[in-house]
Every structure is written in structure tokens, then in C-alpha cells.
Amino acid sequence: MKMKSKVHLRLKNIKVNHFMVMLVFEKEASKQGWSKEAIEAVLKEAKSGDYDHILKTIKQYCITPPKKSN
Numbered sequence: 001m002k003m004k005s006k007v008h009l010r011l012k013n014i015k016v017n018h019f020m021v022m023l024v025f026e027k028e029a030s031k032q033g034w035s036k037e038a039i040e041a042v043l044k045e046a047k048s049g050d051y052d053h054i055l056k057t058i059k060q061y062c063i064t065p066p067k068k069s070n
Helices: 018-031 036-046 051-060
Strands: none
Touching: 018 036, 018 051, 036 051
């Protein structure tokens, strides 16, 4: 699925499990204005494979946000 924007999310900070990766993606995408349908489409695609497929799919729709300067 082609999305017009990416979710700003630091995936490397999420080390728990695939459920946590999907939950954090869902919450961040929602906060950043993604529609429920778009989020569900990404999660459906992610769940169609194993753990590596979940990570690969979620990464396609994310971009690492710039570090905050102090």
C-alpha cells in the first residue's frame, strides 16, 4: 500500500516483541494523522508473515525523526 507520509518513529528503541512494535506503530500513526483504514492496512500486511516480515513492513512506513537538540 502506498502512503503519502511516513510515521516518525524510532523502531530501534522498541525491543520488546512484535505486538509492541505494532502497538507503538498504531498509536504513533494515529497521533500523526493517519486514518484508521491506512493503519489497519499496514498492520494487516505486517501480520501476513513472521516476525521479520512484521519488522520489515512496519519499517517501510516509518522514518526516524530527527534528534531533539537541547
